[in-house]
Amino acid sequence: MIHWAKQQQLHRLELTVIEHNHQAIHLYRKMGFKEEGIKRDSLWIDGQFVNNLYELAPLTKKNQRHPPNGRLWFYHFYRQLFLAKEKSA
Template identity: 45%
Template sequence: MEQQGLVKTSEGKHIYLRPVEMSDLDDYYAYLSDPTTSRFTGTQKVFSRQTAASWIEHISKPDSSRVDLMIISQATDRLVGEVVLNDIDPVNRSANIRIAIAGQENQGKGYGTEAMLLMLHHAFGTLNLHRVELSVYAFNDRAIHVYEKLGFKREGIQRDCLFLNHQYHDAITMSILEHEFRERHTPNSCNAGV
């Protein structure tokens, strides 16, 4: 479940995925510090540059329980977000997926849809997973729309699980099974623009 083989094969029309590199530190630190990104991910931690560097070092090491990939713009070769498969369970063939797109300037361009599709192809086509789940905050209508478009189904609600800006917010649990994914997406659908 190493990431190396994924780099050259995970290319879409507008983005490609690759493992993090220490040369990403400036862009990654800006991404972690972006208020829009923090709101949609529910992150309330304040990151220092050193904390970001330590995290890059941590996720760049092989780990069979997770796949951390940076979302890179084909046009600029700059980091525009990250997509992560974590809690990989080889016995039950399941994992959690999470994604974040950096800053408002990168939102609404299809980067997230393309990155999710690439990672789901990896999850079901390479790692042989059966189930991939995620959690999304109820106020994130755009993300919910993308996940449903990709074939995720709503499973339940975690009530009042995030306290942000003096208010509690629900999270929606969603999942997709391998046969549901294969019924909707061909192996070449990454390049088809979903």
């Protein structure tokens, strides 16, 4: 997954995981994800509130604002989406 994301020149991968899902958290940490934040009491599961962790896997260096070739992936994606909508209208 991380290899594919780097090939697509993405800047970062994000995910959320329930705080008490220790097996998933362990797997994500092995894959390079780090905890970025916590949303307290965000989910109601089995009659109680649980916390949701926000995880991040950075794919580019911290001081590198854009992917290596300078192309902004999200800009490209949304531009193509907009152009396709314009053509169909």
